[in-house]
Amino acid sequence: MWLDRWRGRLRRLPWRNIALGTLIFFLAVAFIAPLRRVVSLAVGNVVLFVASPLAPKTADFSQAPGTTRLVASDGSVIGDLGLNGIRTMASLKLETLPEHVRNAFLAAEDKNFYNHGGLDPAAVTRAAFSTLRGNTQGGSTITQQLAKLNYTAGEKTIFRKVRELLYASKLERRYTKDELLQRYINQVYFGEGAYGLTAGARTFFAVPPEQLSASQAAILAGKIRAPETLNPRTQLRDVTRRRNQVLVNMQREGWLTEEAYKVALAEPITLAAPSREDGRRAPHFVAFVEREAKTLDALGGSPETRASQLFTGGYKVETTLDNKVFDATVAAVQTRLGAENDPTTAVATVKPGDGAIRSLFGGLDFAKTQFDMSSLSGRQAGSAFKPFVYMAALQDKIDPRSTFDGSSGRVIPCYGDKPVKNYAGEDGAGRMTVDDALAQSVNVVFVDLGCQIGPQKVVSAARDDGIPKDATTAQGAVFLGGLDGEGVNALEMASAFATFAARGVYAKPYAIARITERGGKVIYEHKPQTKRVFSEGEVGVINTPLQRVVKAGTGKAAAIGRPVAGKTGTTQNNVDAWFVGTTPDLATGVWVGYAQPKPMRSVHGRPVTGGSFPAMIFGDLMRAAHQGVPVHPLHTASPDSLGLRRISGSGGDEAPTEETTSSTEMTVVGDETSTTLSEDDTTTTTEKTKTTKPPSTTTTTQPQSPTTTADDAKKQSATTTTPP
Numbered sequence: 001m002w003l004d005r006w007r008g009r010l011r012r013l014p015w016r017n018i019a020l021g022t023l024i025f026f027l028a029v030a031f032i033a034p035l036r037r038v039v040s041l042a043v044g045n046v047v048l049f050v051a052s053p054l055a056p057k058t059a060d061f062s063q064a065p066g067t068t069r070l071v072a073s074d075g076s077v078i079g080d081l082g083l084n085g086i087r088t089m090a091s092l093k094l095e096t097l098p099e100h101v102r103n104a105f106l107a108a109e110d111k112n113f114y115n116h117g118g119l120d121p122a123a124v125t126r127a128a129f130s131t132l133r134g135n136t137q138g139g140s141t142i143t144q145q146l147a148k149l150n151y152t153a154g155e156k157t158i159f160r161k162v163r164e165l166l167y168a169s170k171l172e173r174r175y176t177k178d179e180l181l182q183r184y185i186n187q188v189y190f191g192e193g194a195y196g197l198t199a200g201a202r203t204f205f206a207v208p209p210e211q212l213s214a215s216q217a218a219i220l221a222g223k224i225r226a227p228e229t230l231n232p233r234t235q236l237r238d239v240t241r242r243r244n245q246v247l248v249n250m251q252r253e254g255w256l257t258e259e260a261y262k263v264a265l266a267e268p269i270t271l272a273a274p275s276r277e278d279g280r281r282a283p284h285f286v287a288f289v290e291r292e293a294k295t296l297d298a299l300g301g302s303p304e305t306r307a308s309q310l311f312t313g314g315y316k317v318e319t320t321l322d323n324k325v326f327d328a329t330v331a332a333v334q335t336r337l338g339a340e341n342d343p344t345t346a347v348a349t350v351k352p353g354d355g356a357i358r359s360l361f362g363g364l365d366f367a368k369t370q371f372d373m374s375s376l377s378g379r380q381a382g383s384a385f386k387p388f389v390y391m392a393a394l395q396d397k398i399d400p401r402s403t404f405d406g407s408s409g410r411v412i413p414c415y416g417d418k419p420v421k422n423y424a425g426e427d428g429a430g431r432m433t434v435d436d437a438l439a440q441s442v443n444v445v446f447v448d449l450g451c452q453i454g455p456q457k458v459v460s461a462a463r464d465d466g467i468p469k470d471a472t473t474a475q476g477a478v479f480l481g482g483l484d485g486e487g488v489n490a491l492e493m494a495s496a497f498a499t500f501a502a503r504g505v506y507a508k509p510y511a512i513a514r515i516t517e518r519g520g521k522v523i524y525e526h527k528p529q530t531k532r533v534f535s536e537g538e539v540g541v542i543n544t545p546l547q548r549v550v551k552a553g554t555g556k557a558a559a560i561g562r563p564v565a566g567k568t569g570t571t572q573n574n575v576d577a578w579f580v581g582t583t584p585d586l587a588t589g590v591w592v593g594y595a596q597p598k599p600m601r602s603v604h605g606r607p608v609t610g611g612s613f614p615a616m617i618f619g620d621l622m623r624a625a626h627q628g629v630p631v632h633p634l635h636t637a638s639p640d641s642l643g644l645r646r647i648s649g650s651g652g653d654e655a656p657t658e659e660t661t662s663s664t665e666m667t668v669v670g671d672e673t674s675t676t677l678s679e680d681d682t683t684t685t686t687e688k689t690k691t692t693k694p695p696s697t698t699t700t701t702q703p704q705s706p707t708t709t710a711d712d713a714k715k716q717s718a719t720t721t722t723p724p
Contacts, residue, residue, distance in 0.1 A: 067080045067081065067314060068080065068081045068310055068311060068312075068313055068314060068315045068316075068317060069081075069315070069316050069317065070286060070289060070317045070319055071316065071317070071318055071319065072319060072321040072322070072323050073318075073319065073320055073321060073322055073323075073356075073358075073513070074322075074323060076323060078281045078282060078285075078286065078319065078321060079281055079286065081286075081290070081310060081311050092182075092185070092186060092196075092197060092198055092209055092210075093182065094178050094181060094182040094185070096209075096210055097185075097197075097209060097210060098210065098212070099255070100213075100214040100217060100250070100255065100256065100260075101197075101209065101210075101212050101214075101217040102181070102185075103250055103253070103255035103256075104214065104217035104218045104220070104221040104246060104250060105142075105181070105184070105185060105217075105221045105224075106142075106181075106253075106255075107218075107221070107246050107247075107249035107250040107253060107255065108218070108221035108222050108224065108225075108246045108249070109142055109145070109221065109224060110141045110142040111249060111253055112141075113141065113142050113143075113177065113181065114177050116141060117169070117172050140164075141168065142180065142181060142184050143168040143171055143172055143180055144164050144165065144168045145184065145188075146168075146171060146180060146183060146184055146187075147163075147164045147165075147167035147168045147171060148164055149187055149188070149305070149308055150167075150187075150300075150305070150308075150309075151163070151164075151167045151305075185197045186198075186312065187308060187312045188224055189224075189227050189308070190203065190204070190220055190223055190224070190227050191203075191223060191227035191228050191230075191231060192204075192231075192274075195308065195311040195312055196311075196312060197209045197220065200220045200223075201216070201220065202272075203272065204216075204219070204220065204232065204271055204272060205270075205271065205272055206272035206273075213264065213267060214247065214250070214256060214260060214263075214264040214267075215243060215247070215264040215265075215267040215269070218243045218244075218246040218247050218250070218264065219232060219239060219242075219243045219269065221246055222239070222242035222243050222245070222246045223239070223242075230242055232269055232271055233271060233274065236269065239269070240269065243269075244265060247261060247264050247265060248261075281326075282321055282326050282359070282360070282361075283366040284360050284361060284362035284363070284366065284372045284374060284375070285319070285321055285326070285357070285359065285360040285361075285511065287372060288357070288360055288372065288375055288511050289317065289319055289511045289512060290307075290310065292510065292511050292512050293306055293307070293310045293317070293512065294306045294307055294310075296512070296515075296524055298515065298523045298524035299313070299515075299523075299524075313517070314517075314518045315515050315516065315517060315518070315523075316515070316516045316518075317512060317514075317515050318512075318513045318514040318515070318516075319511055319512060319513060320351075320356035320357050320358060320510065320511050320512075320513055321357070321358065321359065321511070322349075322358040322359060322625075324624070324625055324627075325349050325358040325359040325586065325621070325625045326358075326359040326361070327624075328620070328621040328622075328623075328624035328625045329347050329349070329359050329361045329617075329621045330361065330364070331620070331621070331624070332616075332617045332618075332620035332621040332624070333345045333347070333361065333364060333617055334364065335620065336613050336616050336617050336620065337592065337603070337613055337617070338364060339604075342603060342604075343592050343593055343594050343600055343603060343608065344362075344363045344373055344592070344593065344594060344595055345361070345363065345364075345590065345591070345592050345613075345614075345617060346361065346362055346363065346372075346373035346374035346377065346489065346490045346590075346591045346592075347359065347360075347361040347374060347490055347588065347589065347590050347591075347617065347621070348360050348361070348374045348375065348489070348490040348491035348493075348494045348495075348509075348588065348589050349494060349586050349587065349588040349589075349621075349625070350491070350494050350495050350498050350507075350509050350586070350587050350588075351498070351507075351585070351586065351587075352498035352499070352501035352502040352507070352582060352584065352585070352586070352587050353498070353501075353502035353503075353505055353507055353528075353530070354507050354528050354530075355495065355498075355507030355508050355509045355510050355528055355529065355530070356509075356510065356511075356513070357491070357509050357510065357511045358586060358625075360372070360374050360375060360491065360511070361374055362374045362375070362376075371595070373489070373490075373591065373595065374489060374490045374491055374589075374591075375489055375490070375491040376489065377487075377489045377591075378468075378471065378483075378486035378487030378488060378489060379487045379488065379489065379571075379576045379591060379593060379597075380481060380482065380483055380487055380571040380575070380576050381481035381483060381487070381488050381493065381569055381571075381576075381578065382480070382481040382569035382570050382571040382576060382577075382578060382610065383441045383443070383446075383480060383481055383567065383568060383569045383570065383610070384481060384493060384567050384568065384569025384578040384579075384580050384610065385462070385478070385479075385480070385481030385483070385569065386438060386441065386446050386479075386480070386481070386567065387438070387497070387500075387542060387546065387567055388458055388461045388462040388465065388467070388496075389446050389449060389450050389453075389458050389479055390434065390438055390449075390542055390545075391461045391465075391534060391538060391542060392450075392453050392457040392458045392460070392461040393434065393449055393452070393453050394534075394538045394541060394542070394642065394644070395457065395461060395534075395538065396452075396453045396457060397642070397643065397644050397645055398434075398449070398452065398453065398644060398645065398646075398647055399639050399644035399645060399646040399647075400433060400434040400435045400438075400541060400542075400545070400639055400644075401433050401434070401435065401639060401646060402433065402434055402646045402647045402648065402649070403431045403432060403433055403648065403649070404431065404432065404433075404434065404437065404444075404445040404448050404449065404648070404649030405430070405431055405444070405445075405448075405649060406422070406430060406431065406432045406437055406442045406444050406445045407430060407444065408420075408421045408422040408443075408444060409421060410444050410448075412444070412447050412448050412451055412650060413451070413650055414451035414476070414650075415447050415451055415476045415479075416476065420443055420444045420447045421443065421444075422442055422443045422444055423441070423443065423570070432445065434449060434545075435544065435545040435548070436545075437449075438542075438545040438546070438548075438549065438567075439545050439548040439549050439552065439553035439554075440553050440554065441549075441553070441554045441567075441568060443480055445649070446479050446480065447476070447479050447480065448649040448650055449479075449649065450476070450478070450479030451476075451479075451650065452647060452649065452650075454474075455474040455475055455476060455478050455479070456474040458472075458474075458478055458479065459472040459473065459474050459478060461533075462478075462496070464506070464533040464534075465496040465499050465506055465533050465534075466492055466495050466496045466499075466506055466508070467488060467492060467496055468486055468488070468492065470484070470486045471483045471484065471486050471487050471488050472484065481569060481571070489589075489591070490580075490589035490590065490591045491509055491589065492589075493578070493580045493589035493591075494509075494580060494582075494587045494588055494589035495507070495508070495509045495587070496580075497565070497566070497567075497580045497581065497582045497587050497589070498582055498587035499533060499534060499539065500539045500542060500543055500546065500565055500582055500634075501543075501565070501582040501583065501584050501585075501587060501634060501635075503536045503539060503540075503635050504532055504533060504534035504535055504536050504538060504539045505530050505531070505532050505533070506530065506531055506532075506533045507528055507529065507530045508528075508529040508530070510526055510528075510529075512524070512526060513525070513526050514526065535642075536635065536637070537637045537641045537642050538642065539635065539637075540635050540636045540637025540638075540641075541636075541637050541638070541639050541642065542565075543565045543634045543635060543636050544636050546565035546566060546567060546581075547563060547564065547565050547634065547636075549565075549566055549567055549568065550564045550565070550566050550581065554568040554610065554611045555567065555568045555579055555581070555610070555611055555615045556611070556615070557611060557612065557615035557616045557618075557619055558579055558581055558615040558616075558618045558619045558622075559619060560583075560619050560622045560623045560626065561623070562583060562626065562631045563583060563584070563631075563632070563633050563634045564581050564582070564583055564622070564634075565581060565582055565583075565634055566579060566580060566581025566582065566615075566618070567579070567580055567581070567610075568609065568610030568611045568614070568615060569610045570608075570609040570610045570611075573599040573601075574599050574600045574601055574607050574608050574609065575593060575594075575597045575598065575599055575600070576591065576592075576593045576597070577591070577592045577593065577600065577608045577609055577610045577612070577613065577614050578590065578591055578592075578610045578614055579610050579611070579614035579615040579617075579618045581618055581622075582634075583622065583626065583632070583634070584632040584633070584634055584635075585626065585629055585632065586622065586625060586626070588618055588621065588622060590614040590615075590617050590618045591614065592608055592613050592614050592617075
């Protein structure tokens, strides 16, 4: 009955008039800009009003973005994060900015900001049509961008825009327009590491934001869409075009007079010099902290969100840096290899059993070597890799008191038909134990030993101890540290050797211990990530010959007057030189070489080997770092406790004569057997290798920029040696 009544009423409605009125309304909206804006804003406000009860809880925006402070393990301040170079960020107040600066951001990103409720349907429609025509354009309001920056950045689902809209509705109801715009200007990214307008103004124009001209403000506001691509240093034409577009928008909205508009258009773009100097303490360590922060869920759901929060969240980040260790590292490098043309030194120090990075040093001149050679590079390990052959042998139940023929020039059957040479061509090593061969770094013995156990077990032992998978493949060159792919860096080697001091427990290295908000609430606290990779007995056995390396072997320059287990390493043609060692308290890896690999045959009048400058730097810094620290013994054990078996190495072929070796030299030259080799000795060996079939070597590319990811950087900086 009631249904019939409603049908009758509907039939009596003037549908023709309604349709005509609707058509006139839509035509008016389409062709009358003021009406179109009113309708669009009204629709947007209705949508957000309906959506606001569904919005998730938002974080408190009442506090403006603030500087995040880094502190060392002793509580001292390392520096602040924010502005590139200066690394401080002042949270500006909106009322301090000139009108033309505020309006530049509105003209560039959201001209209806003060009228809509967080959604601008007209802008969305305009952006959609523009994108369909091939000109990608954003339609998000400033409020939506804030929601993305703080809550949804990095989400890849189809619901991201819906969630962004819900967050925007909540923000619009909770905060005033001025509060939202102030937050946006303080948080948005401008490129070159500059978060917030204070950073952007100083980075590109060397002025405080209050002194920005209309042209400069338009450049910065225009960069927000593509902060790295719209770089005025490299893309001046595109940046000028974008600036002019923003200025036109400002003039159309009545935010610039005709005269001011013409002045701004004519103003030349004069940029501040790029900031290459860095006021931070331990800049390579700080860069590592920044990279690590991007992996922490406590700072957000994506690397982009985490980076933004780190720079603008006003946190206190408690790091693992030990000032005494870092200062000792810098002093040691400056003393030993501090001259202008000296090779680069990279050093990493970690705490055994915990993984805390006590120091990370990628070079003396951060402006020149922002690429961190201590944690991002990948280089050949040379004989510093021999301990992994030793550990694989222990796991294979081979007694290190087994004897092998260490005579240089022997052909090891499983290694190919090329004779294996010891460093500098010493031929008279004779029979010796594996322990003796490790202490004196005898190549022939370790190739023979490696052949007995197989390269796969060596690779497995190294990977278990934190050596990257891409650095090792099951091939013979691995016995002497000839690595594939990315190679290894000082941090990875220090962490691996720390396992020997931690009774067989590997700890993943880390730099952030704790993060607290401004109110003191702890939002992140690191828990050590450890795993047992070797037994206590196994590391106890290897610690004995590794201590002999320092006491009477190739690493005597690394002695510090207390127990040290360590190993030298020198790659072919003295391209890379290492000393890696550990005490019960600290493990340190020292690498010396050139970013663009080349031989180090004469540095301060001597060839660079692992037993020279790397061992000296290790000794200097570790002596200073251990001042006031009680002496603790390294854990040692007898091979008898492991139930091992003794073997005899392969007999090999008879050592070839000099005439034979002149045309059949081995392809991998290992570590030194003496710390007093003359330059002539090194040169002779190198020349003899050149007359034969040298290994294929891929040299490194130019070091990558700080924005390069760790994985990509290591792949492009590796030096690979093809096995014989």
